[in-house]
Amino acid sequence: MMNRILVTVMLSVFIALLGVGIIIPVLPVLATKLGAGGFALGVITAAFSLSRGLLQPVVGNLSDRWGRKGFLVTGLFIYGLVGLLIPHADSVLHLVLIRIFQGVGSAMIVPVAMAYASFLAPPGQEGRYMGVVNIAIFCGIGAGPVIGGICSDVWGLASVFYMMAALCFIAFVLVAYNMPACCPIDRQLQTGLLVNVRLMLKRRRTIGILIARFATVLMMVPTMAFLPVIMAQWPGSSGLQTGVVIASRTLMNAVLQVPFGKLADRYDKVKLLVGGCVCMSIAVFLIPSVHNFPAMVVMYLFLGFGEAILWPVLGAYAAEEGRNHFGHGTMMGVFNLAMSAGVFVGALLAGTSMDSWGMRQAFYLTAAAIMILTLAASALIKAGENGGENAVFK
Numbered sequence: 001m002m003n004r005i006l007v008t009v010m011l012s013v014f015i016a017l018l019g020v021g022i023i024i025p026v027l028p029v030l031a032t033k034l035g036a037g038g039f040a041l042g043v044i045t046a047a048f049s050l051s052r053g054l055l056q057p058v059v060g061n062l063s064d065r066w067g068r069k070g071f072l073v074t075g076l077f078i079y080g081l082v083g084l085l086i087p088h089a090d091s092v093l094h095l096v097l098i099r100i101f102q103g104v105g106s107a108m109i110v111p112v113a114m115a116y117a118s119f120l121a122p123p124g125q126e127g128r129y130m131g132v133v134n135i136a137i138f139c140g141i142g143a144g145p146v147i148g149g150i151c152s153d154v155w156g157l158a159s160v161f162y163m164m165a166a167l168c169f170i171a172f173v174l175v176a177y178n179m180p181a182c183c184p185i186d187r188q189l190q191t192g193l194l195v196n197v198r199l200m201l202k203r204r205r206t207i208g209i210l211i212a213r214f215a216t217v218l219m220m221v222p223t224m225a226f227l228p229v230i231m232a233q234w235p236g237s238s239g240l241q242t243g244v245v246i247a248s249r250t251l252m253n254a255v256l257q258v259p260f261g262k263l264a265d266r267y268d269k270v271k272l273l274v275g276g277c278v279c280m281s282i283a284v285f286l287i288p289s290v291h292n293f294p295a296m297v298v299m300y301l302f303l304g305f306g307e308a309i310l311w312p313v314l315g316a317y318a319a320e321e322g323r324n325h326f327g328h329g330t331m332m333g334v335f336n337l338a339m340s341a342g343v344f345v346g347a348l349l350a351g352t353s354m355d356s357w358g359m360r361q362a363f364y365l366t367a368a369a370i371m372i373l374t375l376a377a378s379a380l381i382k383a384g385e386n387g388g389e390n391a392v393f394k
Contacts, residue, residue, distance in 0.1 A: 010132055011171070013136040014136040015174070016075075016109050018144045019164035021140055022163055023083075023148060026152050030086070034090070049343070051099075053103075053337055054337075057330065057334045059333060069175065076168050078102070078104060080172060082098055082164070083165025118323070126320060130318075131311070142251065205384025212373075213314050213342065216277065216280065216310050217343050220342075220347075227245060249301065253304045256305065261316075272309055277371060289360075350362045
């Protein structure tokens with residue numbers, strides 16, 4: 001399974017996301033020094049998410065038609081340039097523009113890398129292959145903030161961004177020299193994005209997969225952004241403890257991707273989807289009731305366990321849909337758009353409910369939304385599978 005292309009994809013995604021994770025602890029600090037307030041910090045974050053989210057389906061579709069290497073190489077090069085540009089930003093507006101540019105690069109990396117893995121996966125092994133890519137994603141994101149914090153403390157703020165640039169240029173060279181010019185392309189699936197989107201909206205199974213991807217990332221922002229607030233209320237709590245809690249979730253996710261990827265290839269994916277959703281919803285529901293560090297670590301390990309079940313299942317589903325109906329790049333682009341939309345809506349849902357009813361109720365509402373939407377998605381997937389590949393809405 002671990003052929004040269006897959007290993008290169010895994011390493012490039014890991015290095016790129018390590019570079020992204022490195023700047024997480026320091027970008028808000030730089031923005032604040034440039035005069036950014038709360039609203040401006042939100043705009044800086046939203047600018048990246050908006051350009052990335054809107055371009056992912058477009059890039060995915062074009063990669064099915066033009067080949068993938070060019071997009072992956074360009075995305076990594078853009079990330080390298082971003083690392084060089086950020087230290088020289090002298091206003092909040094410059095940061096916003098740079099983050100928009102970074103979103104363009106991001107749209108060319110993860111969806112295209114996932115499309116590579118999806119294409120390479122033999123039928124029946126989609127969960128394992130997508131699990132390998134997920135390991136790279138979780139390890140890169142998880143290790144990045146730790147390295148970024150160390151670099152900032154030892155060498156200063158600007159060094160973190162230069163480190164990001166160096167890592168991304170290394171990944172650029174790795175892909176440029178080790179990847180074939182393009183993966184073979186299925187000419188039968190080379191159709192326009194709008195045509196494919198209309199087809200997706202007619203398939204129960206595809207709609208269910210996208211809703212499930214949307215639903216299962218609703219808790220991303222509340223479980224990350226609200227955690228420091230919760231733990232800051234405990235006597236003797238530290239930033240290190242908060243980092244350990246977050247890292248425990250990421251580590252659990254990464255460690256279990258391969259075994260749960262194999263499980264997704266062998267057993268009923270709908271049952272695994274529901275089981276993972278139940279674990280995740282229980283963890284999100286219970287988080288505000290935890291009042292000490294060891295119990296919170298256990299809770300986040302359990303949350304990571306639920307996520308580890310879901311990620312290979314949904315990745316395998318997306319790979320199957322891409323192979324059989326829409327093209328790997330197009331499906332992965334729309335799949336990642338659903339993820340971006342879920343993170344965005346989850347942030348709005350949690351923030352609004354927190355302001356209206358309190359933080360505890362925000363977690364309860366998020367847990368309920370995850371459970372209800374995932375059950376509805378599972379029903380749609382099951383209905384599509386029972387009706388055959390041509391099951392569509394009339």
